Amino acid sequence: MILKTFVIIIEILVSFLFQTTIFSHLKLADVVPDILMITTASLGYIVGKKTGALTGFACGLLLDCTYGTLIGLYALMYTAIGYVCGFANRIYSEEDYTLPLFLIGGSEFAFSFIYYVLFYLLKGDLDFGHFSMRFLFPRVIYTVMVSIIIYRLLNLNTRLFDRIDLGAKKRKGGTTHEYKGLDIFSRQPKQF
């Protein structure tokens, strides 16, 4: 459990660093993919609501502290998105690489839309068509493309550390869960 928390913290830090440095050099159509959104939505989907919300909170807070004008605004949006993606954890399957892409795309769309409302609409800028063609859709598409790779990495990572955690538990004899070959990796966390 501690190991897993540690791994998730590292994942968040790495995504944040990559988001603000390397990916700003890898611009396509003037947009940068939202790595922190991929991390938040993926962890919500892979691990659950609570982790999703906490990850979102951490990611949002990092963004707020470095680039936000109001501390807490990004945090609130990312927390909500992580939490909502956590609902999909009920139908999580390790082999499913399609659903998370839709989740991430949807999250990014929702986030960008709220961003438009808060930062453009409230300033009296009603040109949503321009915003969506130049910012929203390119960003959603680019984020989804990048997430194809990053989601796989996050998923593999989580499964790997699940296995290590489970091994430790078995050695201590702290679990009644039976080892059924590869079956344990199609996890249903609530059964443990």
Place this chain on the structure above:
Amino acid sequence: MAREKKKVNFSSKLVFTALAMICVGLIVVSYLFPDVLSPVRNAVGNFFAPMQKGITVIGEGISDKLKLFSDKKELIEQNEKLTDELNNLKVEIQRLGQEKSELSFYRELYEYDSVYQNSQKVAARVISRDPNGLCTTFTVDKGADDGITPDMNVVAGGGLVGIVTETGKNWAKIRTIISDDSAISGRFQITSDNCIVRGNTKRMEDGFIDVEMISLNAEVYDNYEVVTSYISDKYLPGILIGYVTNVRKDPSELNKRAYLAPVVDFEHLEAVLIIKAVRENLEGLEE
């Protein structure tokens, strides 16, 4: 089993509610007292700046490598074009050399005191950018340790980039002139008419920002230079901002407006110069 499930749901709901409430609390606190949380921001900035610097160096290395694969044909064409240009420029330089000596004579005559040319400058590397990719703010690797303070002007490639808004131990945040929050008092170099240069991220996609409040009587035309004005209280006077185009009447019919093409290439900014001189407060002059 069913009960256990319910319990888990409840606690995740609780976590979410608590986090959301913390966020709302933070928003309220940072809105009402913007200075209270700045130590936290400083600490976070100090923690990440060295890592961001390292990764940026690697990232730039990678993108340089990728550029090597870009079209060879393009490079050859460019080479031809540049050779032509170089020949033209050589002639131009000779002509300008003569004009320069003339200019220095006139400068002495007018006691032209260019504050920013004489004051000390610090070179800084851009280490991270606004995550939205709009180039409205970025962070550089020099901070309070190098004597940077907020309100210092930032230039690059002979033009104004923006202004330092926040500094930490080893980083400084810069707001560029294309940011929507930026409004600078400018002046037409040739006619000495004043104007306001206002950032506009949307128009910046076509390479322009706005110039407003030009007097109706001002005789300004395309490609006129705009520099920072003497009446600005944050910007040093006489720094080149850009060139105007599309001068037209404001819908209000009270003044004119125009587009301005900044001289700085914000997309590919990698290093900037921070001028270590802050515009003194003008209040003292009123006495």
